[in-house]
Amino acid sequence: MGWVMLLLIGLASGVLLWRLSLPRLVWTMAGAALLFGATGYALQGTPTLPASPAKPQSNKLDVAADIVELRGAFFGRYTADAAYQTAADAMIRISDPASAVKVTLGGINRNPRSPSLWTELGSVLVTHDAGNVSPAALFAFRRAMILAPRHPGPPFFLGLGYAQSGQLENARIWWQRSLQLTPPGASYRNAIAERLMLLDQFIAMNKAQQQQ
Incomplete structure (x- = not known):
């Protein structure tokens, strides 16, 4: 029965990660956590099995279609x-986030007071920095929020x-803020609310797993 529950938790985690449009790096982290828990549950190993060469992780990057659609709605x-x-998306799809940063900076040079381009710069910097919110990315997002504090x-x-x-707790803070700023009749309000709900479920599931 325990293995069945573990399998269900793994499947639920996969569905939540997919619906939240998170990158494959986060999938890897979540999978590692589940495997660690499974090892502790099993309390046994198989050291006599022959080793197999590790497969390198793919460096291919992607831009989620639903996120592009949501960005357009915003x-x-x-x-x-x-x-x-769109040009920055194309650079990311060919695994060239450095060029995506350059393209976005070119747009900012043309229109330095564009909250959408400063937001895009933050996003492409996160991709460029292997999924981390670096100081440069945080600066770009904050600049966008200064230019459009109610957006x-x-x-x-x-x-x-x-x-x-x-950093799921930080993610929740900002998604909650985004939902608070969204007008009741906005076309993208449900999309934000759904992601926030799924994130809450994922956070709760992680806490429950840690307690176990």
């Missing part, structure tokens, strides 16, 4: 800023960056 899909965002987009994507880095 900031607009057919604007000059959106053209820079829900910058805090949402800062929360997404924290989720990608595994």
